[in-house]
Amino acid sequence: MPRIPIIMPQLGESIAEATIVRLPFSVGAEVAADQEIIEVETNKATMGVTTPCRGTLLELKVEIGKTYAVGTVLGYVEVSEEEAKRLGVGEATVESGPLKMDAGPSPTSSVTPVVHGLPVPAHAAGIAYMSPRMKARMNELGLQQADLAGIAGSGAGGRVTIEDLEEFLYRLDEHKQSPASSMRVAVADAMRRSWTRPLATVGRPVRLDALLAHRKASAAKSGPALYALRALAIALGENSAPAGRLVGGKIVHPKAIDVGFAVEAEDGVLVPVLRNADTIPLAELLPRYDELVELARLRRLPVSAQGGSIATVTNFGTFGLTWATPIPLPEQTLVLGLGAGSVVPSWDKGKSQFVPVTEAHVTLSFDHRVLDGGAAGRLLRRIVELLQEPEKL
Amino acid sequence: MPITYLEAIREAQAKLLADDPRVFIYGQDVGNFGGAFKATKGLAKEFPGRVLDSPISEDAQVGLAIGAAIEGMRPIVEMQFADFSTCGLNQIINHAATMFWRTNVKCPITVRLPSGGTAGAGPFHSQSMEALYAHYPGLIVLNPATVEDAYSMLIAAVHIDDPVIFCEHKYLYYHLKAESLPTEALPIGKARVARPGRDATIVTYSAMLHEALACAEELAQDGWQIEVVDLRSVKPLDTDTILGSVARTGRLLVVGEAFPWGGVTAEVVARVATEGFGLLDAPPMRLNAKDTPVPYHPNLWGTHRPTARAICGAMRELLHA
Numbered sequence: 001m002p003r004i005p006i007i008m009p010q011l012g013e014s015i016a017e018a019t020i021v022r023l024p025f026s027v028g029a030e031v032a033a034d035q036e037i038i039e040v041e042t043n044k045a046t047m048g049v050t051t052p053c054r055g056t057l058l059e060l061k062v063e064i065g066k067t068y069a070v071g072t073v074l075g076y077v078e079v080s081e082e083e084a085k086r087l088g089v090g091e092a093t094v095e096s097g098p099l100k101m102d103a104g105p106s107p108t109s110s111v112t113p114v115v116h117g118l119p120v121p122a123h124a125a126g127i128a129y130m131s132p133r134m135k136a137r138m139n140e141l142g143l144q145q146a147d148l149a150g151i152a153g154s155g156a157g158g159r160v161t162i163e164d165l166e167e168f169l170y171r172l173d174e175h176k177q178s179p180a181s182s183m184r185v186a187v188a189d190a191m192r193r194s195w196t197r198p199l200a201t202v203g204r205p206v207r208l209d210a211l212l213a214h215r216k217a218s219a220a221k222s223g224p225a226l227y228a229l230r231a232l233a234i235a236l237g238e239n240s241a242p243a244g245r246l247v248g249g250k251i252v253h254p255k256a257i258d259v260g261f262a263v264e265a266e267d268g269v270l271v272p273v274l275r276n277a278d279t280i281p282l283a284e285l286l287p288r289y290d291e292l293v294e295l296a297r298l299r300r301l302p303v304s305a306q307g308g309s310i311a312t313v314t315n316f317g318t319f320g321l322t323w324a325t326p327i328p329l330p331e332q333t334l335v336l337g338l339g340a341g342s343v344v345p346s347w348d349k350g351k352s353q354f355v356p357v358t359e360a361h362v363t364l365s366f367d368h369r370v371l372d373g374g375a376a377g378r379l380l381r382r383i384v385e386l387l388q389e390p391e392k393l
Numbered sequence: 394m395p396i397t398y399l400e401a402i403r404e405a406q407a408k409l410l411a412d413d414p415r416v417f418i419y420g421q422d423v424g425n426f427g428g429a430f431k432a433t434k435g436l437a438k439e440f441p442g443r444v445l446d447s448p449i450s451e452d453a454q455v456g457l458a459i460g461a462a463i464e465g466m467r468p469i470v471e472m473q474f475a476d477f478s479t480c481g482l483n484q485i486i487n488h489a490a491t492m493f494w495r496t497n498v499k500c501p502i503t504v505r506l507p508s509g510g511t512a513g514a515g516p517f518h519s520q521s522m523e524a525l526y527a528h529y530p531g532l533i534v535l536n537p538a539t540v541e542d543a544y545s546m547l548i549a550a551v552h553i554d555d556p557v558i559f560c561e562h563k564y565l566y567y568h569l570k571a572e573s574l575p576t577e578a579l580p581i582g583k584a585r586v587a588r589p590g591r592d593a594t595i596v597t598y599s600a601m602l603h604e605a606l607a608c609a610e611e612l613a614q615d616g617w618q619i620e621v622v623d624l625r626s627v628k629p630l631d632t633d634t635i636l637g638s639v640a641r642t643g644r645l646l647v648v649g650e651a652f653p654w655g656g657v658t659a660e661v662v663a664r665v666a667t668e669g670f671g672l673l674d675a676p677p678m679r680l681n682a683k684d685t686p687v688p689y690h691p692n693l694w695g696t697h698r699p700t701a702r703a704i705c706g707a708m709r710e711l712l713h714a
Contacts, residue, residue, distance in 0.1 A: 131643075131673060132670045132673045133674045134674070
């Protein structure tokens with residue numbers, strides 16, 4: 001009776017071998033055509049090796065747990081003569097003449113697999129992977145990757161798929177939506193771009209008593225923000241490296257000490273700029289400062305007064321905040337923050353008692369690629385020194 | 394009564410010989426012997442003087458056909474195996490393909506190539522040559538995958554005024570059957586969506602169509618709806634239908650039985666990447682035969698060309714990419 005070899009089939013393009021996990025039939029069992037008689041496991045999936053035809057399972061040459069190459073003879077099925085003829089097993093194709101396909105053992109059991117394991121696909125998926133189709137759809141809708149932060153991806157490696165995106169957008173329609181102002185979108189874009197850098201913040205207290213006394217004694221009253229701006233400008237005038245920008249392997253130094261200050265405008269923030277603030281004393285800066293604040297509030301800031309600043313000062317103390325970690329503008333490395341002041345007890349060594357002082361926190365948020373804590377700390381210390389000697393500003 | 398792919402080709406030739414006195418068939422053993430595969434069985438008797446035996450020289454066969462064509466005839470050249478057509482390569486690509494461009498004289502020859510592999514056929518009886526001929530301007534290259542297309546596309550091929558390379562698949566000759574011959578057909582140059590789907594597209598042609606359809610059936614059990622596109626003509630290539638399919642699914646696998654380098658699959662992927670980049674959800678994939686000559690031993694041959702199983706493996710990778 002003819003016997004047909006059961007050969008390990010090609011189970012996938014990069015699969016060269018498979019491991020036997022189950023043998024549901026034993027030798028002598030009657031099997032039908034296309035019956036799964038050996039269950040194998042590859043790197044990708046569990047699959048079945050099927051009988052080519054109906055017959056009796058004659059021999060199993062494999063063991064559970066062992067791995068065999070594609071093309072290996074795994075066993076034999078004994079078939080009737082009619083079945084063998086029906087299959088055309090051993091018959092030649094017309095043009096090449098009679099071909100005697102020997103139904104005996106083939107030499108393939110000595111084939112050694114070349115590929116071991118699954119090669120990492122070149123298109124290895126991950127959370128950040130965006131297919132061209134995704135990008136095209138996002139472009140269509142004016143979306144950024146940051147807008148997708150709230151979507152849990154269901155694709156390979158946590159990838160956000162096009163289905164995830166469409167589902168997310170569909171659900172959004174269940175909420176009330178109002179258009180974001182162009183100011184809001186502009187600030188969102190700036191903050192998103194700035195956040196691509198590793199940012200850090202350091203802070204320390206500053207005694208405001210000298211500053212408040214100086215202000216009281218002055219004819220024209222500058223706000224604390226302007227004092228801070230001037231202190232920052234002088235400190236940067238002495239050493240501008242902390243305000244440099246990192247581009248590739250170079251530190252790009254500032255051309256002039258132009259310092260901006262944050263002004264809350266409708267639905268967003270504007271940053272007017274005082275040019276060459278290191279060279280202009282406080283009293284002379286004040287009229288220009290007041291003018292710019294007014295123009296900013298009216299959203300009538302001229303182009304010459306915007307952009308090109310190397311650092312920003314923000315006075316969040318006006319909102320009652322004592323501490324904050326503002327985000328520098330995307331083109332800047334530094335933002336100096338001033339918190340709300342309050343009267344606190346401070347230990348006076350000379351008098352051996354607590355005395356009341358007016359104190360606030362100053363914070364410096366910076367691009368940690370350019371500055372480390374030490375340089376940031378030194379800059380902040382110099383600023384505090386200057387703020388505590390306001391006559392030098 | 395069911396009709397095989399081969400019988401459809403024979404019927405088409407009989408119809409062509411009957412309808413147009415300019416048509417004649419020229420090839421090795423096509424006369425009384427009826428052809429190596431019996432594609433012209435009985436035709437020499439039915440149409441005396443119209444089905445002629447050639448010497449064993451593909452160069453001479455095609456040369457004679459070109460001469461006859463430019464004198465107003467419509468020859469069908471039967472190559473015994475596609476692989477041997479390279480002996481007539483110079484006639485095909487330098488004479489037939491360029492004739493109209495150089496001289497304004499039409500060269501309406503049809504060269505029939507029995508293509509593709511069967512077990513034990515070996516490296517000179519198994520090749521798929523469509524990419525080679527498609528490379529040359531001036532040639533039309535057709536690859537019918539169904540009995541109906543074998544019939545209607547051969548008739549259309551002979552009616553075309555340009556030289557046509559008609560790639561028939563030897564495995565389909567006896568294994569593919571249809572209920573009856575068609576009365577209408579898609580035009581040459583139009584691809585057919587053989588199976589509509591949603592999750593991914595397989596673009597293929599010739600015998601691989603049937604492997605792809607078998608794979609789509611298997612994947613359907615896992616809930617995947619795979620769209621299968623039959624190119625039908627390799628040149629001209631129906632880019633619109635292909636892009637339309639990729640627009641629906643976002644994922645593409647192109648399958649061909651031919652060698653990988655610069656094949657039809659590469660051309661399809663290049664077009665989709667250029668013209669439909671924003672449609673793709675995953676890098677487009679190709680599946681071809683191995684980059685080795687076609688093996689003789691059936692066990693090696695079985696792993697050389699894509700099978701339904703191999704296509705399924707590639708598809709699972711594509712669907713999870």
